Amino acid sequence: MVGENGKKMKILCLHGFRTSGSFLKKQISKWDPSLFHQFDLDFPDGKFPAGGKSDIEGIFPPPYFEWFQFDKDFTEYTNLEECISYLCEYITANGPFDGFLGFSQGATLSALLIGYQAQASDYCCGKLLKEHPPIKLCVSISGSKFRDPSICDVAYKDPLKAKSVHFIGDKDWLKLPSEELASAFDTPLIIRHPQGHTVPRLDEVSTGQLRNVIREVVGQPEDQEKDTKKVEISNGEAGTVQVAIA
Template identity: 50%
Template sequence: MKDQNQKKPRILCLHGFRTSGEILKNLVLRRWPETVTEKLDLVFLDGLFPAQGKSDVEGIYDPPYYEWFQANKDYTEYSNFEECIAYIENYMLKNGPFDGFLGFSQGAVIAAALPGMQAQGVALGKVNKIKFVIIISGSKFGGKMFGMPKLASNAFSKPIECFSIHFIGNFK
């Protein structure tokens, strides 16, 4: 028998590039079993910036579409990343507490970096420690081909001290 007083994990969900919180909500609630979603308190946030170009989901999902931050075409330079992180932290302060993050695509890149940034003391200093991240079709800043926003420069310098689950593959 389930304890009726058991608190559901509260998860802040970050959508992909040029999509929206509503689109991610539709994907998660339509594709995940209800036996899973009913045990979670999922909160879907829209990115701070309106899409600055064509969305890959135009014609499939209705606008508006958002971005979390912008990058040049070879992903070596980023803009608005600091504003994005401040926006997420402010949202968490006003609407939290949150236990963890779920991120898809561009949202997963942010969700993957946040625990390390929090541990380094450069982000999310006013909110509870992140307990876990759920990464769907994500990647990380840095590496051989990609640059890294200055704020996230040490996000992956040490192993993160929170649980993580990573989903890799086609999201059809």
């Protein structure tokens, strides 16, 4: 899609834990290419080399990367501030970006950055993000919220205003955390699918709904407000699509 200034809109795409930007590019290649062919999609690698075995070994070639490290309860994080500083610098150097797309750890980070931008937080480059144009779109695949209260009290203090799409798998071990993340956004669109922790294939219905959101992001004035309603659509392979229409 082309923005109001005639330039392609840019989407920053953040990969999952111990994978790579190239792998995420392959993952979303199963989607209808017409969804994104007019965007500039940027697929950086995580700041840190993978510190252990990758789930995609034997499936996709190395190297593999991770954005930060965490404990088994996902309440304590290592190198998170360094990761966010790195991303803020990357966004400043390569942006501006109109939206984020992320899988798993990348989706979790995408929502966090949007929250910090909204609050202009002193924590981890929030003020730097405040100088960046507001992020308009967030596509979250198997994302989750951070659980540290010191982060939650800032990033999710108010509903996140970016237009958001959340892919949630019925068999995903992050199903409930993904639903919690969706609830942090104002009028989220939730697309459910019967698979696990993966980027799902999209049928015609879910492809159309994602395309409609993209059109809204491109053409909707920032000050335009509409009433919100929810509908459910039977959606073949992708299960039930719960659509929040702004």
